[in-house]
Amino acid sequence: MSPTSIELAHAAFQAIAHPILICDANNKIIMANYAAQDFFSTSESRLRRQLVDDLVAPSSPLLNLLDRVRGRDAGSREHRIPISNINMPEERLVDAHATPMANDASLTVLTLIERTMADKIDKQLTARGAARSVIGLAAMLAHEIKNPLSGIKGAAQLLEQSADEKDRPLARLVQEEVGRIVKLVDRMEEFGDERQPEFSSVNIHEVLNHVEMIAQNGFAKGMTISKHFDPSLPPVLGNWDQLVQIYLNLFKNAAEAIAGRDKGEIVVRTAYRPGISIGIPGSGNRMSLPLEICVEDNGGGIAEDILPHIFDPFVTSKQTGGGLGLALVAKLVGVHGGIVDADSHGGRTIMRTLLPIAKPKRAKKGATHE
Numbered sequence: 001m002s003p004t005s006i007e008l009a010h011a012a013f014q015a016i017a018h019p020i021l022i023c024d025a026n027n028k029i030i031m032a033n034y035a036a037q038d039f040f041s042t043s044e045s046r047l048r049r050q051l052v053d054d055l056v057a058p059s060s061p062l063l064n065l066l067d068r069v070r071g072r073d074a075g076s077r078e079h080r081i082p083i084s085n086i087n088m089p090e091e092r093l094v095d096a097h098a099t100p101m102a103n104d105a106s107l108t109v110l111t112l113i114e115r116t117m118a119d120k121i122d123k124q125l126t127a128r129g130a131a132r133s134v135i136g137l138a139a140m141l142a143h144e145i146k147n148p149l150s151g152i153k154g155a156a157q158l159l160e161q162s163a164d165e166k167d168r169p170l171a172r173l174v175q176e177e178v179g180r181i182v183k184l185v186d187r188m189e190e191f192g193d194e195r196q197p198e199f200s201s202v203n204i205h206e207v208l209n210h211v212e213m214i215a216q217n218g219f220a221k222g223m224t225i226s227k228h229f230d231p232s233l234p235p236v237l238g239n240w241d242q243l244v245q246i247y248l249n250l251f252k253n254a255a256e257a258i259a260g261r262d263k264g265e266i267v268v269r270t271a272y273r274p275g276i277s278i279g280i281p282g283s284g285n286r287m288s289l290p291l292e293i294c295v296e297d298n299g300g301g302i303a304e305d306i307l308p309h310i311f312d313p314f315v316t317s318k319q320t321g322g323g324l325g326l327a328l329v330a331k332l333v334g335v336h337g338g339i340v341d342a343d344s345h346g347g348r349t350i351m352r353t354l355l356p357i358a359k360p361k362r363a364k365k366g367a368t369h370e
Contacts, residue, residue, distance in 0.1 A: 017274060019112040022101065027052040027066060030107060039092075039112065040085070052110070055085055062110075065098050069108055075099030083112075145185055153178040197239035197335065201358035204236045204243070204293060205229050208268055211247045215266075220255040224265045233270050236291055237358040242332045249325045250295040250351045257299025257349060267296040273354070289338055289354035296351075302344040310342050 013020065019036035023029050032040075032047040040047065040055060056062050065078045077097040084091040094112040101107040153175055160171035212225055236243070251266065258264025273292045302310060311330040326342075329351075333340045338355040 018114075021047070021052065021110045021112075023052050023066070023108055023110060025070065025106050027063070036112070039114070056083055062096055065096055066108055066110065069098040069100065073100055073105060145181070149178050149182055149185075197242055199237050199239055199336075201235040202238045202240055202243060204233065204238075204270065204291065204355070207240065207243045208247060208270070208293070211244055211251055212268070214248065215251045215255060219252055220266065223255055223258065224263075225251075226265060226267045228267065228269045230270050230272055233272055233291060235358045236336075236355045238336050238355065242335065246329050246332050246353065247293070247295065249329050250353075253325060253351070254295055254297035254299065254349070257297045259299075261299060263298075265298055267294075269294040269296070289356055291355045291357055293353045293355070294350050296348060298348050301347050301349055302342065307342060307344055311340065 013031070014033050016033055017035055019039040020033045021029055021036055022031040028051055029047045032044045037044055037047065052066065053063060060083070061078050061081050062083070065076060065081075069076050075098065077095065079095045081094050081096050082091050083094055092114060094114050097111045097113070099109050101109055156171050156174040156178065160168050160175070163171055208227070208229075212227070216223075216225065254266045258266065269292075271292045271294075272290050274288075274290050311326050330340055333353055333355070336355055338353055340351065340353045343350040343352065
């Protein structure tokens with residue numbers, strides 16, 4: 001038996017990724033989709049015994065929004081509304097849109113769009129712009145600085161050979177500092193590579209296992225690395241070498257954060273998160289980013305004043321470091337059409353990347369299979 005139009009409408013309502021509540025003229029909740037149940041951490045049956053008023057503070061703009069919509073019988077929206085209640089461990093920020101139901105004006109459809117991901121996408125686009133601004137600087141520095149640096153290093157080597165014993169450490173210091181500057185310029189040159197890499201279908205778990213092996217035999221030797229992989233995760237559309245570079249940088253950051261700490265741990269998680277998409281500049285299309293890869297550490301967290309700018313070039317919370325590792329991560333993730341963001345709370349830091357899946361190739365018309 002084929003499903004009825006009502007059954008199809010209900011299935012579509014439940015499949016929507018954003019929380020949606022349908023309430024009556026007294027704000028009593030009539031229906032709540034799965035996303036709303038997850039957002040408010042309670043079941044639909046319990047939500048249907050409540051008013052919208054029970055889910056928010058008495059002075060919440062959300063209640064004013066519902067009154068406004070009923071007063072003028074037209075849709076309206078409100079931005080950046082804080083929502084918190086006893087079921088939520090922390091306050092969450094949403095954009096809300098309310099509109100009368102088409103076939104029953106006594107009911108109001110309330111849609112909530114959580115701001116955290118929207119804000120993170122905005123920050124990611126800003127970080128990409130900052131990385132692009134470094135590209136021109138990197139090209140100039142590579143050309144204008146590396147040549148004279150070679151001359152300085154050569155002169156310091158000659159001075160070391162003829163210098164007195166007490167002056168040789170100074171000559172070696174010049175050589176070491178020149179070497180450090182050359183490495184910094186080399187890293188900046190990576191931003192200047194504008195060539196589009198070759199993309200293919202890549203198993204992200206193979207990338208992560210490869211990076212883990214490098215880490216365990218190098219900078220993370222002896223450290224605890226825990227993996228929680230979704231075995232059903234589809235392949236990512238990406239470039240193997242650049243994906244390795246992305247997660248090598250994230251693993252290294254996590255390893256440096258937990259270095260010297262008791263019970264320090266790096267946790268790597270993968271999951272499928274439908275519903276996240278971003279617009280593709282220059283077109284009306286949107287790209288879905290359902291593959292979530294998180295690299296987490298308990299190294300003490302990131303300072304609040306640095307966190308919003310952590311993917312900007314030359315921003316770092318470490319005593320040593322040029323602040324280019326995460327900026328390069330942001331650039332390479334952007335090349336893949338994905339986004340990366342950082343969360344830090346309770347002494348833990350989570351670096352989350354969202355990437356597109358590799359769509360299977362369609363068989364050509366008329367092709368036969370033997």
